[in-house]
Amino acid sequence: MDQSKEQRILNTVSYNAVKGDPESVMKCIDKYCSQYEWAMNVGDEKGLILDKIVEEADPSVVLELGTYCGYSAIRIARLLKPKARLLTIEFNPEFASIAKEIIDIAGLSDKVTILEGHSEDIIPQLKKKYEVETLDFVFLDHWKERYAPDTVLLEECGLLRKGSILLADNVVFPGAPEFLKYVRNNQRFECTSYPSHLEYMQVEDAMEKAVYLG
Ligand SMILES: CNc1ncnc2c1ncn2[C@@H]1O[C@H](/C=C/CNC(=O)c2cc(-c3ccc(F)cc3)cc(O)c2O)[C@H](F)[C@H]1O
Ligand SMILES: [Mg+2]
Numbered sequence: 001m002d003q004s005k006e007q008r009i010l011n012t013v014s015y016n017a018v019k020g021d022p023e024s025v026m027k028c029i030d031k032y033c034s035q036y037e038w039a040m041n042v043g044d045e046k047g048l049i050l051d052k053i054v055e056e057a058d059p060s061v062v063l064e065l066g067t068y069c070g071y072s073a074i075r076i077a078r079l080l081k082p083k084a085r086l087l088t089i090e091f092n093p094e095f096a097s098i099a100k101e102i103i104d105i106a107g108l109s110d111k112v113t114i115l116e117g118h119s120e121d122i123i124p125q126l127k128k129k130y131e132v133e134t135l136d137f138v139f140l141d142h143w144k145e146r147y148a149p150d151t152v153l154l155e156e157c158g159l160l161r162k163g164s165i166l167l168a169d170n171v172v173f174p175g176a177p178e179f180l181k182y183v184r185n186n187q188r189f190e191c192t193s194y195p196s197h198l199e200y201m202q203v204e205d206a207m208e209k210a211v212y213l214g
Helices: 006-016 024-033 043-057 071-077 092-107 119-129 146-156 171-175 177-184
Strands: 059-065 087-092 112-116 133-139 159-169 188-199 203-210
Touching: 006 024, 006 092, 024 043, 024 092, 024 159, 024 171, 043 059, 043 071, 043 159, 043 188, 043 203, 059 071, 059 146, 071 087, 071 092, 071 112, 071 133, 087 119, 092 112, 119 146, 146 159, 146 177, 159 171, 171 177, 171 203, 177 188, 177 203
Parallel strands: 059 087, 059 133, 087 112, 133 159
Antiparallel strands: 159 203, 188 203
C-alpha cells in the first residue's frame, strides 16, 4: 500500500533535515509543503506570529490541541526555556507516531510529550495524571468546531489562570466562528486578532489570541 502524505513528510525530514536542528526541520517541512504537497502545518507566515507570542509569554507549561505532524510543536518547543514543557494531544495514531519521529529528529523529545487520545478525554486528566497545575499557553489547531467546547472544558477543569494565553489557528479559514463568538463576547477573555494567510497559500486567514482574565 503506498505511503501517506504524512509519511512522505517524515521521509523528507529524515532525509534532508539536520538532526537536532529544529529550524532545519521546520524549513524542510515548509519547503516540501509549499513545493510538492500542501499540508495543514501552521507554516512559516503564521509561524512567525506564533513565535512572537510564545517569546513574549515565555511559558513554562504549554498545551497544544492537534499535533498532526509536529510542526507547531517543534516551532513552540524550540523557544521554551530549559525546564519548560509542551504537552500535545493527538488522536490519530499514525499522525502521533509520525510526529514523535519528527520531534525526535528536531532533538526536542525531552521538551515535548505527545498524549495520544481525544482532547475531551485527556484535558480532564491533565491535573492528576500529567501533573499540570495550570496552563500558561494553549495552542488550538485541532477540529475547528471543538475549539469552543474544549475552551469551556479547560476552564471547567481549572486549567486556566489569570493571564493564561489561548492562541487559535484558522479562525478565518477554515474558520472557527463559534470559538470567536464565545471568547469575544466573554468578559473573562481579552481578545486580539492576528490577520495572516493560510499556510503556503494566498488565502486570507487569521489567528486569535484570547487571554484569560480569571
Ligand atoms: C477533537 N479532539 C481531538 N483530539 C485530539 N486530536 C484531534 C482532535 N481533533 C482533531 N485532532 C487531530 O488534530 C489534527 C487536526 C487538525 C484540524 N485542522 C484543520 O482542519 C485545518 C485545515 C486547514 C485547511 C485549510 C484549507 C483547506 F482547503 C483545507 C484545510 C488548515 C489548517 O491550518 C488546519 O488546522 C489531526 F489531523 C487530527 O487527528
Ligand atoms: Mg491549522
